[in-house]
Amino acid sequence: MAAAHTVSTDVVFRVRRFDPTTDAAPHWEDYRFAAPAGMTVLEGLRHVKEALSPTLAWRSSCRMGVCGSCGMFINGRPRLACNTQIAELGGALVTIAPLPNFNTIRDLVPDLAPMFEAHAAAKPHIIRDNAAEQREPTGEYWQSPRQLEEYLQFSYCIKCGCCMAACPTYATDPEYAGPMPLAQGHRYNADSRDGGFAERKASLAGERGPWRCHFAGECSRVCPKGVDPARAIQLMKRQLVFDYLRLWKQPCPAPLAKSPAGVERREGIPDAPARTI
Amino acid sequence: MIDNKGRPNRLGVVGWLGGGRWGLERYLYALHRLTGLGLLAYFVLHIGVTASRAFGEASWTAAMGRVSGPLFKTGEFLVFAAFAFHALNGVRLALVELGFAIGKPIEPVYPYRTSVDEQRPLAIGVMVVAAILVIVGGFGFLE
Amino acid sequence: MRDQRLWTWHIGAGAVILVLLGLHMTIMHLDAIVRVFSPQPGEPIAWANVVARGRSAFFLVTYVLLLGAALFHGFYGLRNILFELNPGTPAKKALNGFLLVAGVALFAVGTWAAWAGFTVARGA
Numbered sequence: 001m002a003a004a005h006t007v008s009t010d011v012v013f014r015v016r017r018f019d020p021t022t023d024a025a026p027h028w029e030d031y032r033f034a035a036p037a038g039m040t041v042l043e044g045l046r047h048v049k050e051a052l053s054p055t056l057a058w059r060s061s062c063r064m065g066v067c068g069s070c071g072m073f074i075n076g077r078p079r080l081a082c083n084t085q086i087a088e089l090g091g092a093l094v095t096i097a098p099l100p101n102f103n104t105i106r107d108l109v110p111d112l113a114p115m116f117e118a119h120a121a122a123k124p125h126i127i128r129d130n131a132a133e134q135r136e137p138t139g140e141y142w143q144s145p146r147q148l149e150e151y152l153q154f155s156y157c158i159k160c161g162c163c164m165a166a167c168p169t170y171a172t173d174p175e176y177a178g179p180m181p182l183a184q185g186h187r188y189n190a191d192s193r194d195g196g197f198a199e200r201k202a203s204l205a206g207e208r209g210p211w212r213c214h215f216a217g218e219c220s221r222v223c224p225k226g227v228d229p230a231r232a233i234q235l236m237k238r239q240l241v242f243d244y245l246r247l248w249k250q251p252c253p254a255p256l257a258k259s260p261a262g263v264e265r266r267e268g269i270p271d272a273p274a275r276t277i
Numbered sequence: 278m279i280d281n282k283g284r285p286n287r288l289g290v291v292g293w294l295g296g297g298r299w300g301l302e303r304y305l306y307a308l309h310r311l312t313g314l315g316l317l318a319y320f321v322l323h324i325g326v327t328a329s330r331a332f333g334e335a336s337w338t339a340a341m342g343r344v345s346g347p348l349f350k351t352g353e354f355l356v357f358a359a360f361a362f363h364a365l366n367g368v369r370l371a372l373v374e375l376g377f378a379i380g381k382p383i384e385p386v387y388p389y390r391t392s393v394d395e396q397r398p399l400a401i402g403v404m405v406v407a408a409i410l411v412i413v414g415g416f417g418f419l420e
Numbered sequence: 421m422r423d424q425r426l427w428t429w430h431i432g433a434g435a436v437i438l439v440l441l442g443l444h445m446t447i448m449h450l451d452a453i454v455r456v457f458s459p460q461p462g463e464p465i466a467w468a469n470v471v472a473r474g475r476s477a478f479f480l481v482t483y484v485l486l487l488g489a490a491l492f493h494g495f496y497g498l499r500n501i502l503f504e505l506n507p508g509t510p511a512k513k514a515l516n517g518f519l520l521v522a523g524v525a526l527f528a529v530g531t532w533a534a535w536a537g538f539t540v541a542r543g544a
Binding site for chain 2: 098100101102104110150151152156171172174190213214215217218220221225226228230238
């Protein structure tokens with residue numbers, strides 16, 4: 001509900017439209033409306049759909065920058081539409097196109113499947129040799145705060161694809177894994193609970209690996225969560241080079257933290273709740 | 278392999294060159310490629326030209342005569358400048374891509390200070406040194 | 421894996437080139453400041469100076485090292501640029517072969533010229 005003192009500015013949303021059932025090629029359409037102060041690009045798109053063009057299609061969900069659905073190419077940069085205020089773009093014209101370097105399914109909807117495929121190939125999960133423990137955990141793994149810091153930053157990734165859209169290598173080379181899969185591969189290599197460096201090397205040390213990254217740094221500049229995939233990729237290269245030069249070996253994965261035997265629970269501390277899965 | 282749905286939308290080689298809203302490091306990356314290709318082209322010709330010294334003084338003098346015109350001298354200066362940039366930017370890239378000068382992983386707090394920001398002083402530094410080298414070396418070409 | 425090794429050598433070659441090509445550039449273009457490697461009067465590229473360097477074992481070794489490092493570094497860089505344009509697998513195989521052959525051929529030419537300079541100069 002707009003307050004009486006809210007100032008509205010006239011804006012033009014120049015949107016790349018493409019309907020594969022009717023259009024031969026994408027084309028731009030302009031939508032002019034009054035945007036109240038504080039309106040985000042996502043809210044603007046919703047207004048366009050409600051009032052001006054009901055056929056406009058895009059992906060969005062949480063509208064607060066945590067789900068990663070609404071990545072778009074806004075005024076020449078990959079951004080999250082929900083995280084981008086119209087006012088911060090500076091100007092009355094807002095150009096919105098689907099994320100580049102991905103096929104466009106329709107309007108502003110990119111086909112992110114290749115990115116998720118590359119992500120799966122990086123084996124983004126804890127790999128240890130004790131499969132039984134992984135399936136039926138009996139305790140926690142020891143990890144110090146310093147060990148957590150080694151990978152915590154990279155775990156904030158919401159898989160929005162903005163980094164992939166900004167990467168110059170991914171712009172020409174679909175074989176390149178891309179910033180997100182590589183950063184997530186490193187997130188697990190750097191995790192002290194993980195023992196899967198050798199297994200990930202099979203896909204990461206080859207042609208799809210970090211060698212095609214030349215530190216243009218755009219992935220880190222556009223990342224809406226501060227994940228800094230460029231840092232992760234350079235650290236991954238360092239690890240791989242030192243591994244080749246035999247200057248580094250994967251340490252043993254973090255041990256299991258078992259409660260010492262014969263120790264009574266202190267009075268007043270309740271038992272843990274029963275497992276639900 | 279998942280079927281690729283939809284209409285292709287890659288930026289292509291334009292993505293290498295950026296588009297005006299991109300950062301310094303992307304332009305350094307594009308210039309690094311350009312100077313590398315220029316240096317390689319010069320180098321291949323250079324091997325051929327300097328191999329003439331194996332045939333004695335007359336052959337050498339003739340070869341040097343062929344590459345002494347003003348166009349060649351300008352080209353050589355550009356090669357020297359390209360080398361200065363490519364070498365020093367290469368030092369930066371070697372350091373950064375081995376994980377030095379980019380800072381440790383941190384808890385991201387907005388506004389984010391990324392690895393790109395951490396190595397920015399190094400990037401400025403190498404460009405300044407490269408510029409100094411080009412100026413100092415350029416005097417030799419003016420003679 | 422192959423790319424892991426190639427990239428490491430690429431950086432190593434870059435370091436070698438930094439030193440040796442830096443030396444070469446100093447000899448050729450900063451002769452107003454550093455003259456020790458052009459002992460004869462005239463330009464660094466005057467025949468007398470070319471012979472003076474040619475007969476030195478130090479220059480034989482460093483020129484061949486620089487030649488090898490620069491050819492590897494340059495051709496691997498070119499290979500990177502061309503591969504990132506996403507050619508098909510047959511084109512990639514062909515490129516690999518061509519760059520290897522061209523690199524070895526140029527190395528042979530350069531080493532032959534350096535060796536000729538080393539031996540002819542000694543005989544003169």
